[in-house]
Amino acid sequence: LxxxxxxxxxDSYEGQEVNITCSHNNIATNDYxxxxxxxxxxxxxxxxxxxxxxxxxxxxxxxxxADRKSSTLSLPRVSLSDTAVYYCLVGLGNILTGxxxxxxxxxxxxxxxxx
Amino acid sequence: xAGITQSPRHKVTETGTPVTLRCHQTxxxxxxxxxRQDPGHGLRLIHYSYGVKDTDKGEVSDGxxxxxxxxxxxxxxxESATSSQTSVYFCAIGAGLAGDNEQFFGPGTRLTVx
Numbered sequence: 001l002x003x004x005x006x007x008x009x010x011d012s013y014e015g016q017e018v019n020i021t022c023s024h025n026n027i028a029t030n031d032y033x034x035x036x037x038x039x040x041x042x043x044x045x046x047x048x049x050x051x052x053x054x055x056x057x058x059x060x061x062x063x064x065x066a067d068r069k070s071s072t073l074s075l076p077r078v079s080l081s082d083t084a085v086y087y088c089l090v091g092l093g094n095i096l097t098g099x100x101x102x103x104x105x106x107x108x109x110x111x112x113x114x115x
Numbered sequence: 116x117a118g119i120t121q122s123p124r125h126k127v128t129e130t131g132t133p134v135t136l137r138c139h140q141t142x143x144x145x146x147x148x149x150x151r152q153d154p155g156h157g158l159r160l161i162h163y164s165y166g167v168k169d170t171d172k173g174e175v176s177d178g179x180x181x182x183x184x185x186x187x188x189x190x191x192x193x194e195s196a197t198s199s200q201t202s203v204y205f206c207a208i209g210a211g212l213a214g215d216n217e218q219f220f221g222p223g224t225r226l227t228v229x
Contacts, residue, residue, distance in 0.1 A: 016209065034216040034217070041223070042220075042222070043205045043207070043220025043221055043222060043223055044158065044218075044220050045220070046203075046216075046217040046218065046219070049216055049217065060229070069128050087158075089216065091216060104160070104174070105150070105157045105158035105159070106157045107155065107156065107157040108157055
């Protein structure tokens with residue numbers, strides 16, 4: 001399973017754009033990159049997933065360079081409610097094709113948003 | 116939100132006693148997972164299931180067993196609880212489609228082993 005490295009914590013202010021970078025130097029050809037968000041006393045929640053280039057949805061963007069050895073989660077105009085732990089995961093999407101959904105969550109990045 | 120429930124939500128037990136945690140889903144997803152979450156360790160996979168009666172170990176499976184006799188239920192059993200198994204346990208489900216790493220998590224069970 002590919003190991004990921006991300007900052008332990010980040011601070012920001014409301015209205016700012018936040019970029020959280022994750023490194024995954026040993027990502028495999030078939031691995032996808034997935035980000036989850038977790039609030040205290042809740043289970044993680046899926047944010048976004050990508051394989052290469054850029055993916056955007058209603059809450060975030062995911063930037064993946066050509067070598068795929070890192071990825072950046074971008075949260076536009078954060079608010080206090082975005083204060084949470086963000087996890088970067090790398091792995092396959094299908095157990096039957098090998099590593100599958102045996103995703104490693106790691107310790108994540110604690111994002112704190114202030115007024 | 117995905118239809119996934121865990122029971123009990125809180126449990127206090129004593130060292131050496133068996134404990135069973137239940138995960139129930141109404142989404143008919145093929146894949147189900149048990150994780151534990153501890154300070155400083157993030158979430159760690161205990162066991163997972165890729166179908167009825169099909170299970171496999173995760174990274175921290177020692178001291179745990181699982182069973183899945185029906186699509187909707189995934190049971191986690193601590194054969195003989197120890198204080199090191201005090202943790203928050205999360206169940207998750209996933210469709211497991213190719214290229215899809217989206218898992219839906221339950222509300223968690225806080226287990227304390229005295």
